[in-house]
Amino acid sequence: TEELLRKSDKLSVVGQLAAGVAHEIRNPLTAIKGFVQLIRDTKGAKDEYFTIMLSELDRIELIINEFLVLAKPQAVHFQEKNIVTLLQSIIALVETQAILNNIQIELTAAQDIPLIQCEENQLKQVFINILKNSIEAMPNGGVIRLGVEYLASSERLRVRVVDEGQGIPEERIPKLGEPFYTTKEKGTGLGLMISYKIISEHHGKMVVRSTLNVGTTVDVYLPTQTP
Ligand code: ADP
Numbered sequence: 249t250e251e252l253l254r255k256s257d258k259l260s261v262v263g264q265l266a267a268g269v270a271h272e273i274r275n276p277l278t279a280i281k282g283f284v285q286l287i288r289d290t291k292g293a294k295d296e297y298f299t300i301m302l303s304e305l306d307r308i309e310l311i312i313n314e315f316l317v318l319a320k321p322q323a324v325h326f327q328e329k330n331i332v333t334l335l336q337s338i339i340a341l342v343e344t345q346a347i348l349n350n351i352q353i354e355l356t357a358a359q360d361i362p363l364i365q366c367e368e369n370q371l372k373q374v375f376i377n378i379l380k381n382s383i384e385a386m387p388n389g390g391v392i393r394l395g396v397e398y399l400a401s402s403e404r405l406r407v408r409v410v411d412e413g414q415g416i417p418e419e420r421i422p423k424l425g426e427p428f429y430t431t432k433e434k435g436t437g438l439g440l441m442i443s444y445k446i447i448s449e450h451h452g453k454m455v456v457r458s459t460l461n462v463g464t465t466v467d468v469y470l471p472t473q474t475p
């Protein structure tokens with residue numbers, strides 16, 4: 249629990265930052281991007297400079313958009329949903345990227361999984377983040393296994409995502425969920441931070457275990473009863 253508290257402290261700071269700064273930056277950014285595009289499409293302009301500028305602007309935009317997810321939680325509407333249906337729609341979304349990387353995604357779920365109270369789009373965001381991380385950790389392809397189980401004794405669901413990726417060194421596990429912690433050239437280090445925040449807003453828990461060069465397991469626990 250100490251670990252969880254530490255993480256949620258950081259989240260609220262980042263949340264305030266996101267609310268204040270993100271909106272301020274996004275509008276001028278959109279304007280600049282439009283003009284750069286306009287100039288690039290004019291004859292004689294220096295193509296490569298504009299290409300670099302545009303890709304840097306894209307990157308800022310991506311970070312801002314991820315931050316905006318954090319600024320929104322006031323407006324959440326919890327609804328009763330079937331997690332298996334939700335996961336199926338997520339798999340459809342990331343499947344193209346998976347196939348391109350020679351990765352199969354398998355989903356196993358028991359028949360009568362109870363419904364959960366959730367903000368559907370936010371939960372989708374979580375599982376997209378988790379699946380993308382798994383895909384990005386498997387450059388040589390493989391299988392990602394998703395399983396959904398109902399844990400009757402604690403009235404929770406467990407969604408387990410098991411990948412066959414490069415894994416995470418044990419000493420780095422505590423860093424997961426810290427803003428901007430990334431090992432990727434084009435990573436933002438925001439995906440897991442946002443995921444931890446969303447899952448905690450659902451009164452759930454997310455646990456990551458990993459073995460180097462074997463793979464990573466992410467367990468997401470969600471209550472089936474309104475707390
Ligand atoms: P990003 O994907 O932009 O780097 P995330 O917050 O999603 O940011 O992930 C942070 C870091 O955690 C990643 O850069 C990676 O080092 C590590 N990570 C997360 N999920 C996995 C995974 N399934 N396999 C290996 N490493 C992972």
Ligand code: MG
Binds near residue numbers: 377381439440
């Ligand atoms: Mg990620």
